[in-house]
Amino acid sequence: MTQFLAGGLLEAIEDSAASIVIISPNYASSRWCLEELAKICECRRLILPVFYGVDPSDVRRQTGPFEEHFRNHEGRFGKDKIEQWRNAMKKAGEIAGFTNRKVLTIREVDAGTAAIKGIVNEKQVLVVLDDVDNINQLNALIGNREWFYEGSRIIITTRDIEVLSKHLVTEFYEGTRRIEGIVLDFEKRLGKPLKDPSGDTISWYNLQRNLNFTSAVTYLKERYKRYIEDQAEKEMEVVIFTDSLKTMDNLRLLQINYVNLEGKFKYLPVELKWLQWKGCPMKSLPSDFCPHKVAVLDLSESKIEQLWGSHNNKLPQFIGKLFSLKELSLNHSSLEEIPDSIGSLENLEKLSLMCCKSLNRIPDSIGNLKSLSSFFINGTAIKELPWSIGSLSNLKHLSVGENHFLSKLPDSIGGLDSIVELKMVGTSIIDLPEQIGALKVIQKLEMKKCESLRSLPKSIGCMWTLTTLIISEANISEMPESIGMLENLIMLRLDGCKQLYKLPASIGNLKSLQDLSMKETAVTHLRESFGMLSSLMILKMAKKPHVALLDKSTPEVPVICSTIEKRTFFELPTSFSNLSLLSEFDASSLEISGKIPDDFEMLSSLEFLNLGHNNFYSLPSSLRGLSILKKLILHDCKELKSLPPLPSSLLEVNVENCIALESVSDLSNLESLSDLNLTNCEKVVDIPGLECLKSLRRLYMSGCNVCSSIVSLRNMRNLSMPGSKIPSWFSQKEVRFTNLRNREINGVIIGVVVSLNQQVSDDLRYRLPAIVDIQAEILKQNSYVYKTTLNLNGVPKTNEDQIHLCRYPSDRPIVWSLKDGYKIQVITRTPPIMKGVELKNWGIYLVFDGDDDYEGDEESLNESQQSISERLATFFNTFEEEDCVSKSVGEVEEKVEETTFLCTPCFFVKNLMLKSGKD
Incomplete structure (x- = not known):
């Protein structure tokens, strides 16, 4: 699976039960959209396509507006990738989705009623009408029962029973006895009393004070709207009155995160299957609460100190009798000990104990949890993992990070046959066991901020299914040659490995690698095999710039950092131009010197190029051949003297602090340029074609001596000079x-x-x-x-x-x-x-x-x-003329000999085309 997508988006797709895909005529022009659709299809999630201005048959066959898009992609991407995208489009096009042609524009009630009648008569539907207060609403939206197809269901809530039509409504439910679920999921930040405009504290009790109350949603909308507008900075406390729970015999789901209680809490329904109470304010739950049917128990961030007779922040042995339990979360709690009986939870699928800072041991019985698929113990004080952890044959996700006590993994780690993601962020692990190479289905290995990690085992090359490898801020000096065996690796992150001085020759064998980030490393050259990375799209090698520090005792004298004396200049390999799919290259402060290779235009997919803080003095004329380049960053290139012709696709150019820059090529072809930064380019005195930049929104010229042609201010957002x-x-x-x-x-x-x-x-x-x-x-x-x-x-x-x-x-x-x-x-x-x-x-x-x-x-x-734009133009032209008057007569005469009148810093300057006789 390709990795164009950011990690957060990938996780969002994987965690979603369904995806709404809006397919417009330009959808297939974006490889990002196609990659996202392919990922959705790969995850086998429910897809709800919206065909916006396109025919589903064109989506299915990739014809119409999509035909040219795929033809363009075929010249840039591999055959397998194109086939994957086509299959995803075909699948989306075959689904009965929504088209904008189906959206009805209804202006009359009678027309709307007729339309509803025609739809609901053909198939079973579920209709929910919340807080009905007018019988005319029912007549217009529902009419009578004969409208509806057999088996349809209509749910109506109201605070006025008189509006319910007796010929339509067959069953009435009053009060809360039949409630099966309560969800009051407030953010943790909402922690102090909040009152609605009537002066009442918002609480479950107050929601029910009206005997005809049925809708918390409508109540909060009505009572809270004006309050939110005028009192946005207030904080909220939601309170449940415990008496309300006594009548809820059918309650199955109770999700009341960060909610407080009023009254004595002595009862929880025995039929509960889902209890989630993050931030529970109590020190214990009711003593007679025996949740044998609970499948989800989440008491994260609670103040509970004892459960079912246990004391001192220990889980009781009773926990092992909750045979229906599938998920147990006690994150950010004061938990100190887990009993051996936890191994009896044969149905447990998720165990989350994150940030239980007093927890320092996991019992050996953990290995008996054969159904466990997710185990999170990051942020604890656990010093070692039990050997039995290797028996968790169904474990897919393991996170043990943010724990400086943990210095090694047991050799049994190789027994995790199903593990797909292993995270060890911020641990004190020094070496990984060779057995880690036995993880045959692992896809992601993450070891950020493992500063003690000295090396990687050779066996890492045996993790053939690995797609993401993150080893950042570690103490490794080199990578094993076996890394080249990871033929499915898509993302490799080595940021902050400051001792890493070289990459292995086998790096070129990573044919699937798309994203390589090695910022702040000691690597000073790339091997010729680097050009063999045929799938590489993102390359980040940026470093922090070497800067002169000012001696406080003598502010005028710069003191150069000692590291500058040891500088090694960086050169790109001749094979670098083979990276035809490279779209993003960040080489800022990489100490590139001399000149950039002339064959740079072969990087035909490049969209983002950052060469800031480098020592080259010229750019190749072939730069203009980068036909889809969007962003060119050259700030602080203090030896750069000229800017060659640039590609017309550019949206942003930054040459800030290029103090040696003297000439800029004609910019008139940059019709899409929106940002231009020339701050402190003091030697530049003319910018040809500036007046043609109709898309320019931001122009920065502080500290400049540049004179520009007339530029429209109508679309300008930011200007400095x-x-x-x-x-x-x-x-x-x-x-x-x-x-x-x-x-x-x-x-x-x-x-x-x-x-x-x-x-x-x-x-x-x-x-x-x-x-x-x-x-x-x-x-x-x-x-x-x-x-x-x-x-x-x-x-x-x-x-x-x-x-x-x-x-x-x-x-x-x-x-x-x-x-x-x-x-x-x-x-x-x-x-x-x-x-x-x-x-x-x-x-x-x-x-x-x-x-x-x-x-x-x-x-x-x-x-x-x-x-306004013309008045600003007049102001700046006047500004220019006043500056020009201050010039000496000799200087003015010298300038008149030129075809363009040049002056001191200004923004709007009229061209004096003396030879053509124009004013």
Whole structure:
């Protein structure tokens, strides 16, 4: 199974009982979507397809809009992969799903009634109508029993029995006696009293005070809606009154997480099959509660100290008599001891004791749990696993991590014939036993933060089914050659293994490897066999940059880290260009020097390329051949002198702090470019084609001496550049928002002028490449409502004033949070994260409907009639002219000889095409 997908998404798919797949005309153009669908099919989960604007037959046969997509994929991916995707599409297309053609647009009640009647008459249906309070609702939605196909069921809840039609309703149920399940699953954070608008504490008792109460959902909606709007910061406590449980003879499921009690708790229904009470506040359960039928018992995070007569945080011997028990969870409890009788739970499938920090021993009888498939003891104080653990023949998931007491695994670990996932995160394990190679069906082995781990056994190469191997922050210096035998390995993570200095020659044999991450290792070269990784898609080799530290005694003199003296420059192997499926390559701070290989364009699948903090001085002209490259990161390449022609597919280019950069090729072909960062590129004086970047949203030029052509501000979201003025028509004090009757607010523009009055270290720039101490906040009667940090990207190396404009559209909280009478203002963070940031000036402008909609020529209009974008253009052009006046006559005459008039830092500059006679 391929591993395009993030681990979290894979787990979500595996844990889901069903998946809703929305298939649109462009669905098959994304390999990520196809891979997700293939994974869903592989897991044999229920699939509910939604055919949005496509014909199911086209999905089934991969024709129509999908035909070209698969033709494109065939040139980039293997035959097996294409076949897997086609089979997944075929399976989805064969399922009777939902199409947007089936959605009925109904505007009249009579038409809706007729439509319902036509549908429910053809097949059995289940109809649930919650909290009916009007007989007309029943007449319109249900009519009479003759509408419905034989065997259909209708459930109606109401607080007014008079609305129930006697000719329709055949059985009445009142009160709670027939309730079979209660679910009140509140987040742990909700821990203090919360009252609804009536002043009552929200409780089960109060839900029932109305004799006709039937719907907790409706009650909470009605009573809580206004409260949530006005009191969002309050916390909640949910209380159950114990008397309510006495009448619930049929109760089978009780899930009341983080719920408190009021009254004496002396009763739990004997028929309970599912009891989940996370955060249970009691020290014991009722003494006569004998849950012989309980299948799920979850008392995680509880305060229980004794169960069924046991004391001192020990499980009683009685636990072994719960023969129906399938799941036992006591996570985050004070549990100290497990009895030997636990081995009698022959039906137990899941045992979870995570973060039971006082638990230091597992009894040998654990090996008798032949049905156990999941065993989680991470976060405990267990010093060793019992030898009998190797007898758990059906165990599939074992987690023993976050335990610095555990230093070894028993040799019997090789007996876990069914294990598919073994996690040992944060343990003190020094070596793995050779027997670990006997795990013939294992798919995932994870050993993050195992700092004591010195080596991997040769037998690891025998784990042929392994697809994911994570060995991070370990003390290993090399990998065994046998690693090349893992022909099904998809993901390999070696991040933070700082002693790892080389990869084995057999690395090239990993034909299924798609994701290789080895950040912060000591590897300084890749073997020629590396180019044989024909399936590799993601390669991450980033390191932290070597930076100069400032000697506090003499701030002017940089002291270079001793590690810099031992630098070994990195070179890519000639076979690197064979990685034709590589889509993401992160080589930041890898000490690549000289120049990048000319055959880089052969990496035809590359979408993300990060070469920041490296020492090369030029990029190959073949870079333009990367036809699907989306993101190019070159920040802090301090020897890079020129930027060659770039691929038109780019969305983001970052050359921040490239202090030697002098020339940039024509950017006019980058029609999709949305982000351009030129911060501190002080030698760049012209950016050809900038005026053509119609998709540009963010432009950062702090600390620059660049002159740019006219760029539209209509779509600009963020702009930074040298400057000390705010447009005069911005309000330079707090703004009080007033609702306009016929005009909705659709944006907020905030301008700030900031400066740095002391030098910021390179290390801080790397960790925090933006000024983060300027914020905007919304106040209601001087009380905080909303706050956001302005996106002031780029930290200038100069102490000159910099102007930043931030424009927020209507879908941002800072816009839609504004209500009549609210105030918005700019403030500085207290205390600051970055010392030396000074807020010199600020202004705010609220944009309403119609303020920026004009599309024609606005030069003939007066300022009050112009769009916001035109007024900003006028401001920056004036800004430019004022800067130009300050230049010497000699400098101006020198510039006039050029075809483009160049000046000091500015954003909007009119091209002076002197030779063509244009003004």
